[in-house]
Amino acid sequence: MLRLTDIQLPLDHAEPAIRLAVLNKLRLTDEQLLSVTVFRRSYDARKKSAIHLIYTLDVTTTQDDELLQQFHSDKNVTRTPDTNYQFVTHATSEHFLRPVVIGTGPCGLFAGLLLAQMGFRPIILERGKAVRERTQDTWGLWRKRELQPESNVQFGEGGAGTFSDGKLYSQIKDPHHYGRKVLLEFIKAGAPAEILYVSKPHIGTFRLVKMVEDMRATIISLGGEVRFSQKVVDIVRNKDAIEAVVLENGEHIATNHVVLAIGHSARDTFEMLHERGVYIEAKPFSVGFRVEHPQSLIDRCRFGPNAGNPILGAADYKLVHHASNGRSVYSFCMCPGGTVVAATSEPGRIVTNGMSQYSRNERNANSAIVVGITPEDYPGHPLAGIPFQRALESHAYLLGGSNYNAPGQLVGDFIAGRASTKLGSVEPSYKPGVQLGDLSSALPEYAITAIREALPAFDKQIRGFAMADAVLTGVETRTSSPIRIKRRDDDLQSLNTRGLFPAGEGAGYAGGILSAAVDGIRVAEAVALSLNGLK
Ligand SMILES: Cc1cc2nc3c(=O)[nH]c(=O)nc-3n(C[C@H](O)[C@H](O)[C@H](O)COP(=O)(O)OP(=O)(O)OC[C@H]3O[C@@H](n4cnc5c(N)ncnc54)[C@H](O)[C@@H]3O)c2cc1C
Known part of the structure; x- marks a missing residue:
């Protein structure tokens, strides 16, 4: 498959114009062009009276290799990269201490989803309520001036971005195409297919609620567990390694792998982690x-x-x-x-x-x-x-x-x-x-x-x-986290607490829905490799 970039067409072009532009660019006959799909569509509005659309297209032809040779000096004709997601590992036995994910924002949800897809049956803990109940509580502040401190715009299933514009773009470097995995999972969960190709995709609030529920169902169907109104109030460390998390109701959950995806508003949890000696710095x-x-x-x-x-x-x-x-x-x-x-x-x-x-x-x-x-x-x-x-x-x-x-x-x-x-x-x-x-x-x-x-x-x-x-x-005031919970570059674990994987916006490693979700994938991979003794 070939990728053509910078194909420019007028704003009001008819549908067949895309195929025609490919035929002209590659100097092909209609029979030689087997398929055309839009990979990305953006616009150039610098000249307001002549706004045009800019396409990146993936095409298959009867002669891809010959064309690559013919256009070898044209940077706008290349081979389409393989963007399919490959799991780094899978659970190889039933006998492991289950990983715990704290938080069900985009970071925690994707960390949980990936761990579940790899067979590691994560336990996901969320201080707030399930998204439908949470929606009512959130509207309670907006309509009746009643704030629920554990169930609001920041806390609850779906995390901080649930009641948002749902913008899904980010400027992070993404050499492994994790962002595409995120978008594909969102589409499976009910997002419109266009998020895959428009340059600045967004979802909007109503759809996000349904998507979050769908992703939860997938995680549970794969053996994961999602618990609401379960705030983590303490951690147990032994010789700088994590051994358990403690819930508000006193329950200890033994684990050696904790994804800390708590968002930028979990101020009480930041304080607890600092008291327990986890390395944190101001940012x-x-x-x-x-x-x-x-x-x-x-x-x-x-x-x-x-x-x-x-x-x-x-x-x-x-x-x-x-x-x-x-x-x-x-x-x-x-x-x-x-x-x-x-x-x-x-x-x-x-x-x-x-x-x-x-x-x-x-x-x-x-x-x-x-x-x-x-x-x-x-x-x-x-x-x-x-x-x-x-x-x-x-x-x-x-x-x-x-x-x-x-x-x-x-x-x-x-x-x-x-x-x-x-x-x-x-x-x-x-x-x-x-x-x-x-x-x-x-x-x-x-x-x-x-x-x-x-x-x-x-x-x-x-x-x-x-x-x-x-x-x-x-x-x-809550544009991003005021702290960074530093982690090592190689295994993504806290600088001084083994088994603790600081992740997402709260830990200072993301700044939006897409980047938090991508960080969730990266951290899930690190947890999975560690669980399998590979890192
Ligand atoms: C109103 C609003 C609109 C936004 N709009 C956009 C947008 O359009 N596009 C965009 O990219 N970004 C947007 N953002 C930012 C985006 O939502 C965040 O960057 C993103 O949600 C961060 O993801 P996260 O998973 O790291 O953390 P969060 O989404 O904050 O999730 C953290 C979760 O952890 C839970 N938690 C915290 N402490 C504990 C604990 N001790 N125990 C158990 N659970 C805990 C919280 O309840 C929360 O659900 C918006 C944010 C808000 C508030």
């Missing part, structure tokens, strides 16, 4: 606000006369500004046609985030506008980023009126340095509500200064970005 993360604009403004600015074209969908953006005080400000987790959500897991605190449905057809576009911070901003202790986050989240709760409303301010007022008193044309989507006021005390002064400078700079790239009526809500 950089970012803080900021969510901003909301009319989606139509973003669409017009990005796509011009092609705004609204169904192939393009709702437009996204990615913005960066290097502020004169040395801070970097950037847009993060942009949700086209979505809503801003209350994402705290702790009472008396406010955290914002964003989500969309598959259709991305809500009125507003939102993204986090965040400022990079480093351990120098919260020095002294490996876990010092946590009280730093907590202080901002508690202050935001006070600014919002101490009832789970988020504090908000119009962009025009924020830039001018005056409090907002009434909304303009943009209605914020955050539920249960937004309390307008002054956000200048919501973040450290250097972050406020940098964001004030960045918004007008972003307006030069997206005309209208600094529109007076756009709404900021705060605070966005």
Whole structure:
């Protein structure tokens, strides 16, 4: 099979144009071209009046080898690489201490799935509830201002990304094509097949719920066990090797292999691990606000006369500004046609985030506008980023009126340095509500200064970005983990605790659904090799 890259066609091309483009490129007759499949489709919107689609195609012909020779100097014609996933090993006996996976976010789910597929019957422990019950609890905060500390946007089956836009792209290096294995498993579990070829796939919240249930059923059918409302509160170490995990109900589960896929909000678990002597260090993360604009403004600015074209969908953006005080400000987790959500897991605190449905057809576009911070901003202790986050989240709760409303301010007022008193044309989507006021005390002064400078700079790239009526809500503090639980490069085990495999976003090894799932696969392989005595 051959792979053709950079095949460009107009946005409104008819279906047969793809085959025709291949025939022309390879100078083949119709009979010589046996099949054409789309591997990737992206678009180039730099010229708004002439947006075109860019395809990567996999084709089979009657003369693949001859064509490879004929086009040997053309980097856009190559042999299609083998992207099929191969298991590194399989369980060879029934007699092993079962591996434990802590967490059912994308990292834990994929670690659990892979271990189950390799025959290692993992025990998967999740502090939160099963996804249907969890959905009700999560809506309880959004609708009734009732937070369940163990069942919310951060905790419960499916992990932090369950109520999200379900964006499935990442910039990680992926030489073994694990990302493709993730997408194929997602499709088996009910994701739309297009996630395999569109350049920026997304799933949306409703489908994610069903997919997570499907993956759980697969793990159980392969001999795995998935337990909910089972928080791990302690570990037992003997001579720097893990021997058991301890649940809140006092149960000890003996094991020599623990995948720690606990996400970035398991602050109590981070503290417990640190007390038990597991090596942890502080790491950089970012803080900021969510901003909301009319989606139509973003669409017009990005796509011009092609705004609204169904192939393009709702437009996204990615913005960066290097502020004169040395801070970097950037847009993060942009949700086209979505809503801003209350994402705290702790009472008396406010955290914002964003989500969309598959259709991305809500009125507003939102993204986090965040400022990079480093351990120098919260020095002294490996876990010092946590009280730093907590202080901002508690202050935001006070600014919002101490009832789970988020504090908000119009962009025009924020830039001018005056409090907002009434909304303009943009209605914020955050539920249960937004309390307008002054956000200048919501973040450290250097972050406020940098964001004030960045918004007008972003307006030069997206005309209208600094529109007076756009709404900021705060605070966005859980952009990534404030710590890294360091692991060795060779066997992926903790630097000082054998059998402990720190993984995913919470341990500092992923920054999104796809990268967390890929890390879950890598760690499952490391666990399996160790269980079979191969590493
Ligand atoms: C609202 C929202 C929208 C997002 N949108 C996107 C998006 O569109 N695209 C994207 O790529 N990323 C998105 N993200 C980020 C993404 O969700 C995370 O990067 C990803 O979920 C990290 O996966 P993980 O498995 O490492 O951790 P998590 O998903 O956080 O899962 C950790 C799990 O461990 C459990 N746990 C924690 N401690 C314990 C314990 N002691 N015992 C038992 N269980 C425990 C938790 O309950 C949780 O279920 C979003 C996040 C949020 C909150």
